Amino acid sequence: MEKQQIIELIDANVNQVQTLIHERVQIWQTYVLFSGLWWFGVFLSIFPWILWIFLRDKHSTDRILYVGYFVIVISLVLDILGDQLGFWHYRFNVIPVLPTYFPWDITLMPVSVMFLIQIKPKTNLYLKAIFFALLTSYVAEPFITWLKIYEPQIWKFSYSVPIQFIIYLLAHYSSRRNKFKELT
Template identity: 60%
Template sequence: MATKEKIIELIDKNQNGIEHLIDKKVQIWTEYVLFSGLWWMGVGLSIIPWIIWFVIRKRDSTDRLLYTAFYIMTIAVVSDILGDQFGLWHYRYHVIPVIPTYFPWDITLIPVTMITLIQIKPNINPWFKAVFFSLLASYLAEPFFNWLGVYEPDNWRYSYSVPLQIIFYMSAHALSKRNQFSKLTIEK
């Protein structure tokens, strides 16, 4: 059994290796990715969909939809980090080099698309929208970003994303329908 000191030494050595690799990644990003066409595309995809959504959103549903969007962002970022760290896929042309996920995908494209689908035609069966979204994301968006060279599915198939995207959408839909919030009061 390893001693506490040995465990600390191994963890610190691993951490130093990670820091060295991150430094190298930032250097490569600065020299080759920053201000490239795909970097600018990522910046645009991070901002423009939110502007469009802000214009077309249902004003009286803004808070509820933003609440849902933050939930979606959290799930997307955590899922993407896990997929990246376990070698299922990786991204190139990061907007922000130290974030292992593709910022526009997790922070803008997925949440904005989902909350837009939630607010448009709210009487359509959510399962239909979930399947539509999952097929769109899995068989159009993922292959497109792969073709561009931004996304590389190492040990992942597009079909694996379909059930996950359906679950993500349905959970976001359910969350968007919640209205059990009490008013905040000042405690004395």
């Protein structure tokens, strides 16, 4: 296949995707924006951060935020991959053009991990990791599925357990790093 034919195929595909995104935004504006589940998503996007601001360990704010940003990046990447590969999809998005559920990736995952790392820091990290993995996989995911926000296609809740376990372990490991060189 010639370079020009490949370019035309890619451009045609991009045009189809843009048409579908435009249609998705229209559906969102008409049916989702300001609905109960949209407001629920807005609440989930803001309230946990407010709670964290007041309840965080003020002496560890920078370290814990570092971990939170780390979890946000991992969550976003994995969520986008899962959505794009057709493992699941979301309805009632807070922001229509994002293929992820904003409250989950930007708020619930990182804030939960940040709180768990802060609370009882001497508790066995594997116990905390399994608690986090089971809570997110068997409580949070089924709950947002029940609300019809999250629709697993070929994904099972059990598949999330080892992933959430590893995310927590990596976050915990990141929270213990202290070899930052001072900027000069």
